[in-house]
Amino acid sequence: METFEHLVRAEFTPKNTYLNTASNALLPARTVTALQDAVRLRAEGRALDPLHADVETARAAYARLAGVPAERVAAGATVALYTSLVAAALPPGAEVLTVEGDFASVMNPFHARGDLKVRAVPLERLADSVRPGTALVAVSAVQSADGRIADLAALREAARGHGARTYVDLSQAVGWLPVEADAYDYSVTITHKWLLGTHGAAFLVVPEDFGDLTPVQASWVAAENPWDSCYGPVAELAHSAQRFDSSPALFEYAALRASLELVEELGVDAVRAHDLALADRFRAGLATLGHAPLPAPGSPIVSVPGLGGLQRELARAGVSVSARAGNLRASFHVYNTAADVDRLLDVLSR
Numbered sequence: 001m002e003t004f005e006h007l008v009r010a011e012f013t014p015k016n017t018y019l020n021t022a023s024n025a026l027l028p029a030r031t032v033t034a035l036q037d038a039v040r041l042r043a044e045g046r047a048l049d050p051l052h053a054d055v056e057t058a059r060a061a062y063a064r065l066a067g068v069p070a071e072r073v074a075a076g077a078t079v080a081l082y083t084s085l086v087a088a089a090l091p092p093g094a095e096v097l098t099v100e101g102d103f104a105s106v107m108n109p110f111h112a113r114g115d116l117k118v119r120a121v122p123l124e125r126l127a128d129s130v131r132p133g134t135a136l137v138a139v140s141a142v143q144s145a146d147g148r149i150a151d152l153a154a155l156r157e158a159a160r161g162h163g164a165r166t167y168v169d170l171s172q173a174v175g176w177l178p179v180e181a182d183a184y185d186y187s188v189t190i191t192h193k194w195l196l197g198t199h200g201a202a203f204l205v206v207p208e209d210f211g212d213l214t215p216v217q218a219s220w221v222a223a224e225n226p227w228d229s230c231y232g233p234v235a236e237l238a239h240s241a242q243r244f245d246s247s248p249a250l251f252e253y254a255a256l257r258a259s260l261e262l263v264e265e266l267g268v269d270a271v272r273a274h275d276l277a278l279a280d281r282f283r284a285g286l287a288t289l290g291h292a293p294l295p296a297p298g299s300p301i302v303s304v305p306g307l308g309g310l311q312r313e314l315a316r317a318g319v320s321v322s323a324r325a326g327n328l329r330a331s332f333h334v335y336n337t338a339a340d341v342d343r344l345l346d347v348l349s350r
Helices: 004-011 029-043 049-066 079-088 104-113 123-129 152-162 250-266 268-288 308-316 338-348
Strands: 073-076 095-099 117-121 134-140 165-169 186-190 202-205 301-304 322-324 327-331
Touching: 004 029, 004 250, 029 049, 029 250, 049 073, 049 202, 049 250, 073 079, 079 104, 079 134, 079 165, 079 186, 079 202, 095 104, 095 123, 104 117, 104 134, 104 165, 117 123, 123 134, 123 152, 134 152, 152 165, 250 268, 268 301, 268 338, 308 322, 308 327, 308 338
Parallel strands: 095 117, 095 134, 134 165, 165 186
Antiparallel strands: 073 202, 186 202, 301 327, 322 327
């Protein structure tokens, strides 16, 4: 069996010090090949059946990572699309509890409704803020801006105690953090971050009874027999979560199939240990430089107050990080090494 190190080195050839997975991941070599093959297939006019099959292969792989049956996974394009679907299912006047400063795609569709009561609280107070009358709690498992990890176990108990549903965005979690999507009413993720995919693919996990969601965006692909449902109203929606599919960007799913294959080969536990070791190395190095990152224990995302203005200088030095909310944000994933951490610290020390 190939070692973690051999698998990674065979797949990634960064030309700079890339520490920005929380924005988007580097693509594995096998993913680039799969994408090129898909483009060539289109260019040569061949049948697209293999690309449609890739959607189902990717759906099944994500289901394994999320710990749910594939029948409960919908394949779409964006988090915002699926947040809108959840928002559309709420009755007028329903209270939605959110987190201050959470990612816009997790929050904005609830505000856009105009007839919901949307309340935002600090992440640390989320579970304690669920109250009688709260219809839904929406939160990112890991905060994009600073890497803080939500106490989802406490949230789950609080929500159950008050009869509230939960909607959890796993975009900054799944791929490095073991997840149990079955613990929440709905969960969602995009795939171009820790899952090493391209932009344009997303998954929604729904309960067995679909959780009162209505497939208002349904097209022919949401039918039980899609190829018999291309014209006119869909006569029979899929009996699975496929009823919430949106017409797939086939190239993206062809690439994603290969990326998820690699994630499963590496193993989430091994990825987590690798990523967190590098993040802890960076935190320790920051301390020697007199900088204190925002508290986010157990996260591969490290946000440093006051240093966001250095992003362009770091880029000129060949180090890719993000500036978020005025802070410098570095994120560490499988293709990163201790040398990458030390390179970032060296540039910051100048």
